[in-house]
Amino acid sequence: MLTLGIDPGTAIVGYGLVREHNDGTLQAVEYGVIRTPAKTPMPERLNTIYTSLTEIVEQHQPDRAAVEELFFSRNVTTAITVSQARGVILLALERSSTHISEYKPNFIKQSITGYGGADKKQMQEMVRILLNLEKIPRPDDAADALAIAITDINMSNSTGYDLV
Secondary structure, three states: EEEEEEEEEOOOOEEEEEEOOOOEEEEEEEEEEEEEEOOOOHHHHHHHHHHHHHHHHHHHHHHHHEHHHHHHOOOOHHHHHHHHHHHHHHHHHHOOOOOOEEEHHHHHHHHHHHOOOHHHHHHHHHHHHOOOOOOOOOOOOHHHHHHHHHHHHHHHHHOOOOOO
């Protein structure tokens, strides 16, 4: 099973593809970020996110995708712009007929480290260990996206059946 994890944003969208093999081992297939320049008008940034994500999905044909839900306690402006990006991400996935799951940040931390209040370094190190990588994936947004994909695989396995 191939799962695409997505860490939404407007300047940077992290993505990570993780394959679960029949023996239960996990493999990072590809990871990276979609970047949009800061001074670019929002409609153009959203189009870049949509077209780039569509290309990733067409190239890799993931079985499923998982997107991090938003959590903002202070900056409403940031929440609104990231929500716009998240909307085009969900649209791109829906139009490709990819099964979509959504997870809260603390749930992802709990799934990866066993502690919902884990810090970024703990998360990144666990992603490195779980995917048997030599180094922590960079940038941080890509490591977060891999964690989201791993969480979705864990949830799929914990139900005892494929959620697709």
